[in-house]
Amino acid sequence: MHYAQLTGSFFLLPCILTASACVTPNPTPAAFTDFNDNIFFFPAANAVQWKTLYARSLQLADESLLMTWENYPAEPPLVSHPIYRSVDGGATYSNFSSIKDQVNGWGMRFQPFLYTLPQAFGGYPVGTLLAAGVSAPESLVGGVYIDLYVSKDSAKTWSFVSHIAYGAGPETITSGNAALWEPFLMMYDGLLVCYFSDQRDPAHSQKLSHVTTNNLLTWSAPVNDVAYSAYNDRPGMTTVAYIASTGEYIMTYEYCGSANCAVHYKTASNPLNFNAATGIALVGNDTAHTVPYGSPYVIWTPNPASASGSGVIIVSSGSLEPVLINGDSANPSGWEVLDVGQWSAYSRSLRIITTPAVKH
Template sequence: MYYLSLASILLLTPNILSTSAQCVTPNPTPAANTDFNDNIFFFPAADAVEWKTLYARSLQLPDESLLMTWENYAAEPPLVNHPIYKSTDGGATYSNFSAVKDQVNGWGMRFQPFLYTLPQAFGGYAAGDLLAAGVSAPESLTGGVYIELYASTDSAETWNFVSHIAYGAGPEIITSGDEAIWEPFLMMYNNELVCYFSDQRDPAHSQKLVHVTTTGLKTWSSTIEDVSYYTYDDRPGMTTVAYIESTDQYIMTYEYCGSANCTVHYKMSSNPLLFNSTTGIALVGNDTAGTVPYGSPYIIWTPNPSNTNGSGVLIASSGSTEQVFINGDGADPTEWKVVDVGQWSAYSRSLRIITVEGNKKLLFGNGGNMGNPDCNSVANGVIDIPY
């Protein structure tokens, strides 16, 4: 979401806090290549600052090994970076593998990392090469901010700077009027790489959602709006997008802060560059309680494991509930089924379909349980795909 103090989070967005508000006892290390939940594999340093860790993001390599990164609030110096940890046993254990480090600004890689595998040769890189986007900002949060792009041609062992995706004058805080940018999300579409992000630079909006595109990774287009609201203080944030293969449609999720109190919303479009022309829909569970998810959503689509007719399932997560929300390919607003999955809720808990010994599974990435920043370790879980 945004960089701010714990007191500010509690005051502004009480509904998006995780249900895991106390320190937890680590589970025993799971056996290799098994299903498990709430597996803490990284504890922040004792002198880590602010949130300790937040915003875990994952990737899987062709050999089935897993990568995980997150916001890591280590005390400085040296400059903060986005650590890359690797698992070769289905997520049961991880080891420190590499890091995406600021190579151009002298600020550090500070916020909201995102990992992406190129599905095709593009911009001088081969299909299968890796990209990492993230926010580089000074420790003071003043003097400017970039969303940066880095690339790896050796399966994440080393990373090199590619380009500045976007620039804001800062400060990198959520105060309306400050030119901050946040939360990159990468996706290929129609031979272009798209970067969605949250944008405070427009004086007409406290924040809006936008995207930029590139045809060669070095230069990027001007911004195009995806979500904005007439009320100045309304703040859509935290874009994620999934492609629904069975219908050739795209779905975007985002939190709608301000007048909608950070409830999760979504949009559907046949063209992921034209979300601004579609209407946002509130995501509400169809259980008897009408469960409403708040804050930091994440959405994925996967083929339905229960059939072979090509249909799939949408899986949505939020920061406020341990449950996930399941729907069919059409994302019918009345059909969001609430499913218990046994995994702690977390700030921007990420989702990914992975392969474990040939079997498709759902991987959770947890960075920051939010209730107590002293407990904000990094955890993951691997379960059967819910449907």
């Protein structure tokens, strides 16, 4: 992706994305307002590979916003996951800190994910920040870890906690290479869950797995979430949302291989048992029967106009500028295609945020 840059859009439905076109930035928007396509970071001229990729956000209790992404400066030094911070609703960002590899000597290379502990856990208080990401050598040969880091000071500093999962590599998408990708963190029933894409099983080119911990230090054996019988089928890029009104969980993923990376989803009352649920192709209910492809991301938000506590499921994909929305039941025929004025991009993420002016 030449001339890639990071953009942020913060309104009722903010999409965080990396964009591949070279775009002249708009004037800085006013703080805590609705806006689109606000570019706040350009990669260095000598940045390598994809320049920037896989942006992820987090809002803290003080309503500040954090942003991280895959960053590709020329090496050395080892790559790290930058942390940029905004205190004005995403209008401006400053370089705040970074998550650096402290144990492997490889760098933090792929797919960062930020998470706030919603409860005291593993000896850390509620509100502690966690970051998961993929550490691998620049050569991509020699092994790969999904690693966990913690911040006790609102992202100013980060410390290594544990290896979540290990693969022998090489860290490529070639079938047979024991690679790991795309961690996603979530608390459930007193456990921290890490979902990820898993190439270590010789029976599958790739499958979706999760592991759990009750102390942040030791992790369970992997459990399947999606694993297809055809070897070359490759489900990938797990994201999960809790539907508070029904007590159900929804997982989205791309189904590469025989389904050409069409977005699929599963629902389950227990997010540790997605493997027992049937995957459903996500198709828009418009006249074109729009099919989203690649890099989905799902969130659920309550509807402030609903007295019943019902809400909206929102799904982004890599192939569409619009998002798809549905009611709490995730009815296969209920997916409405909604234009939100955003660029399409690889692995857009979604987050509902609060501002001093408007509480969403």
